[in-house]
Amino acid sequence: MTLEIRPVRGIGAIAVGDDLVDQICAAAPWLADGDVLIVTSKIVSKSEGNLVEVPADGPEREAARADALATETARVVARRGPTTIVQTHHGFVMAAAGIDASNVDKTHLVLLPADSDASARRLRAGFQARGLNVAVVISDTMGRTWRNGLTDVALGAAGIAPFRDHRGETDPYGNELAITQMAVIDELSAAGELVKGKIDNVPVAVVRGYLGSGPDDDGPGAVPLLRDAASDMFSLGTAEARAAGLRDAAQLPEGTHADLPGLPTDPDAVRRALRTVADHLARGTTVTEAHPFSPNGATAALHLQTTATNPAALMRLGADTHRLRVALAAESVASVALPHDDGIRLDLSGAPA
């Protein structure tokens, strides 16, 4: 397979209601069946009127921009300084919800297309109506974790499978392939970006040679590329997740024996927790371990006592107990606190995975 990636030049400024298929066909009369068109999302949004009006400058502009961001945001993923990374209602995780103020006049912001897969299908149908069987990928520029610089990825697609699936294939050595799914519409978007400029009106690139012939149907679009927050190991920024951990600690359930899972308590986990708090307990607090220990579903216990007996010392012992319970929770050890006149017993159990 040899690919050719061509820019489509001569597409002018796009206004609301413009027929993109007309414009692209006029600029690229050489389009052929099986071509994959990589269309910058911005011209799709502009033609569909997915813009918001904003003041050209001043604090009102910033306020309008913040409003637009709030409207487009399903949840905030991370914030640092002026950067806000959110998951949009479409499911994309992007800085500023993909709202863009470039390549548009100063009184408008461009939003992402409302439904990029639907837009891709509409465009593909438009080309089909002109006798052209092509695939359409709607692309945008995104940042990513761990690596500097931006790349283009797919927001929507029609007429092309989002993945190339290697599951079940074996290599020449007989190993089954660990790599399963290549996100080819993201790679096509990246390839297309290489021939597009950011400011010289090349909003469309054509990849020729990737699809052997014209696609059979619209396919599932780009939605399969979206990983939901629950299955993402990086669903929150580190600082946000750390703050969530603090709130977890503030809300650590008091617990009762009925809640203790009754699973084996890992002595190493308990010792790690004790080391975590060692330098933070009040002077006079002592902790003794009881392993094994098994009444009431607890499989281990800790006894906290203080040498002093005044109210302040007892309150400090209570705070120390909460420190220790939180450190145990960080090690996946569940606990129940039993304050009594001589101190506090913590009954422990391993937590379900």
Next chain:
Amino acid sequence: MTLEIRPVRGIGAIAVGDDLVDQICAAAPWLADGDVLIVTSKIVSKSEGNLVEVPADGPEREAARADALATETARVVARRGPTTIVQTHHGFVMAAAGIDASNVDKTHLVLLPADSDASARRLRAGFQARGLNVAVVISDTMGRTWRNGLTDVALGAAGIAPFRDHRGETDPYGNELAITQMAVIDELSAAGELVKGKIDNVPVAVVRGYLGSGPDDDGPGAVPLLRDAASDMFSLGTAEARAAGLRDAAQLPEGTHADLPGLPTDPDAVRRALRTVADHLARGTTVTEAHPFSPNGATAALHLQTTATNPAALMRLGADTHRLRVALAAESVASVALPHDDGIRLDLSGAPA
């Protein structure tokens, strides 16, 4: 600019010590000045002998694999089930440190090249010695956050700038571009992957047309693509960062008035913290607010008291205080606890940004 992306077919199995430049030149006699070669890292590692020997199966194989992972790991970024994402000593964040068991016999694992930029420079020098002025990108397949499917990115480069920089450019509307740096060597790697197979021995792709002529020098390689953990908003997995937040809570400094920053305390932040703990305080605990309040550097205060006076109630009040201090910390409010016979006063201050 029109690009052509060609696969290089006919490169056989690569063994330690093989001259990759020889092999590539033999398989692609059509190479020309200005071509960008996208070389799969695996054949670079194999030719350089960057392999480890492992048993073909059984628990010994798993142990050897775990050892190799530990050796390649600079820090663990996230773990879930069988997946471990680490930052390697090179600085890449990858599942299993990029160690791969595919396309190699069952008694070896392939590591990443020891220094991919140096490897790229060596290859480029080899082509130059044969009169060819090309650029070399060494690529590998990586997962990413938020999006399913894998894409190829650059591990090393020579003869090509890693970024195309748009800083300072203005669009036709006079807006300065917000998008600054496109990671073009990652996009070229992705483009190259489209014509490579995973199992049909196409380890090299050639991108023609991207560089106008032969590159002038080796350039900075791919290292500028690496974002260090300190400036990454996703330096840890969500679960790992949340556990770190629990440990932060366990180690929340006791604090003294000398440590209180003396900054204004946001009453809304205090109320959010109170709401966070409201359902988790012991029965009998009451909290009253004092705004403003300014002795000893504190700009607000909270008074915690309990209706009971027995030791267990006092210990519970201590635990409640720690809950509240942690909830305040999650809202960036610093606190000092002052237990006395009647209860506990928390002196508060805003925290530095």
